[in-house]
Amino acid sequence: MTEKKQIQEELISELADMRLLIEKAEARQRHDEKALREIQPQLQQAQKMETLGTLVAGVAHEINNPINLIMYNIPLLKKIWLDFLPILMERKQTEPDRKFGGFAYDFLEDNLDQLVADMEMAAHRIAKTVSDLKNYSRQSNVVEKVPLQVNSAVKNALRLAQSTLRKSDVNIKLSLADDLPDIEGNLQSIEQIILNITINAIHAVHRKQGEIEIATGLRIKDGMVYIRISDNGRGISPAIADKIFLPFVTDKQSEGGTGLGLSVTYSLVKAHDGEIEFETGRDRGTSFNVYLPTLLKYQAAKILVVDDDDAIRQILIEALTMDRRYLVEEASNGIEASIKLGTYRPDLLILDIFMPEMDGLEVCRNIRSEPELSELKVIITTGHPDHPKLDEVVKLGFTNILSKPFDLLHFVKDIEMILGQ
Ligand SMILES: Nc1ncnc2c1ncn2[C@@H]1O[C@H](COP(=O)(O)OP(=O)(O)O)[C@@H](O)[C@H]1O
Ligand SMILES: [Mg+2]
Structure with missing residues (x-):
């Protein structure tokens, strides 16, 4: 058997091992997930929340129409009362002892306005609660996701906040990053979060x-977009800081708080596979960070595999693409490789040294003379690690050298590490 054949066969058997390992890992993951489903009380909690959501939606729906009716009618009642008051007061001259629902003229004159105004306020309070409850039950319905820019969501949200803003004296500063990648999201939900x-x-x-301050930007380590909303306010009170994402947790009852805002926000962020965290300090203010995955995250690293041996190339490619982690291109000699380095722009080059036409050493020299390729990561693979050509390669600064045949699993792990740096 030739040396090449031997290398090929060893790699083929390793590939089979690797396939088995991946299958085992997947089976284990399925098993773990099942166990998780069975034991995790948090999931039961989630189910409870879902039931609660359905219940809440039903109740909110039932209250919605009657409360709308009340809210329409109260202003009418107010106007009627204003028109009626002079007539009533005329009547006082002729029938001064007359009572209305047990109340005298003067009491009505002094208090009816306030009674109606209180009713109006109470009705508004109910309507606000109903609307929060409706949002709350709608939270998991993030059905349609499209590519969108968080900056547009920020601007829309600020427009929606105008009425609240006008009543306050707050100064809002925007620092929105340019050229953010799109996220996959539901615009209305992202606006709601903000x-x-x-x-x-x-x-x-x-x-x-x-x-x-509302700031947006990109978190480099994982390509997630962040939205940071910071204030210089009172800080989240320690008594509730660890449960603000739970529904009905509020310390603003007297101002109409329902404690549903952050709970809805949390679910919406989770429905986008995002993260939310906050930092707060008494009188130091509070800062909320929302991280949302972008399409960037799914842009797999690009690898160029160069080897003149078709079989070995195919094995390496299969090992690298097995769980769809990398985008892989191939070349069978130095010339092809040099062309693809320019056009395909890989993040990592896996390079054989002994090849016809142009060998790997020549490719290494080309890389060193091309400033645009200075960031390129390179792994050298060779069946002749002791050949003097390899000394040349090392002298050029390429020190990741694997001698064939090698352990494919380690190979994939090494690559993961090299690309993670
Ligand atoms: N930026 C903030 N600064 C201080 N406290 C906050 C801030 N954001 C949220 N909180 C606290 O978290 C609680 C829950 O918020 P939320 O779920 O939106 O309900 P609500 O606003 O109806 O009270 C609030 O009542 C408030 O005490
Ligand atoms: Mg709120």
Whole structure:
């Protein structure tokens, strides 16, 4: 058997091992997931929340129509009362002892306005609760996701916050990053996330020196986009800080808080596979960070595999693409490789040294003379690690050298590490 054949066969058997390992890992994962489903109380909690969501939606729906009716009618009643009051007061001259529902003229004149105004306020409070409850039950319905820019969501949310903003004296500063990658999201939901956090911030700041900053940017390590909303307000009170994402947790009952805003926000962020965290300190203000995955994250690293041996090339490619982690291109000699380095722009080059036409050493020299390729990561593979050509390669600074045949599993792990750097 030739040396080449031997290398090929060893690699083929390793590939089979690797396939088995991956299958085992997947089976284990399925098993773990099943166990998780069975034991995790959090999931039961989630189910409870879902039931609660359905119940809440039903109740909200039932209250919605009657409360709308009340809200329409109260202003009418107010106007009627204003027109009626002079007539009533005329009547006082002729029938001074007359009572209305047990109340005298003067009491009505002094208090009826206020009675109606209180009713109006109460009705508004109910309507607000119903609308929060409706949002709450709608939270998991993030059906349609499209590529979108978080910056547009920020601008829309601010428009929606205008009425609250006008009532306050808060200064809002925007620092939105240019050229952010799209996220896959539901525009209305992202607006809702930003709006809920911003409204809380407006409530938290002192009327006069209230400052809120909304910033967007990219977290380099994982390609997630962030939206940071910071305020210089009172800070989240320690008594509730560890449960603000739970429904009905509020310390603003007297101002109409329902405690549903952040709970909705949390679910919406999760429905986008995002993360939310906050930092807060008494009178130091509060900062909420929302991270949302972008399409960038799914852009797999690009690898160019160069080897004149078709079989070995195919094995390496299969090992690298097995779990769809990398985008892989191939070349069978130095010339092809040099062309693809320019056009395909890989993140990593896997390079054989002994090849016809142009060998790997020549490719290494080309890479060193091309400043644009200075970031390129390179792994050298060779069946003759002791050949003097390899010394040349090392002298050029290429020190990741694997002698064939090698352990494919380690190979894939090494690549993961090299690309993660
Ligand atoms: N930026 C903030 N500064 C201080 N406290 C906050 C802030 N954001 C949220 N909170 C606290 O978290 C609680 C829950 O918020 P939320 O779920 O939106 O309900 P609500 O606004 O109806 O009270 C608020 O009552 C408030 O005490
Ligand atoms: Mg709120």
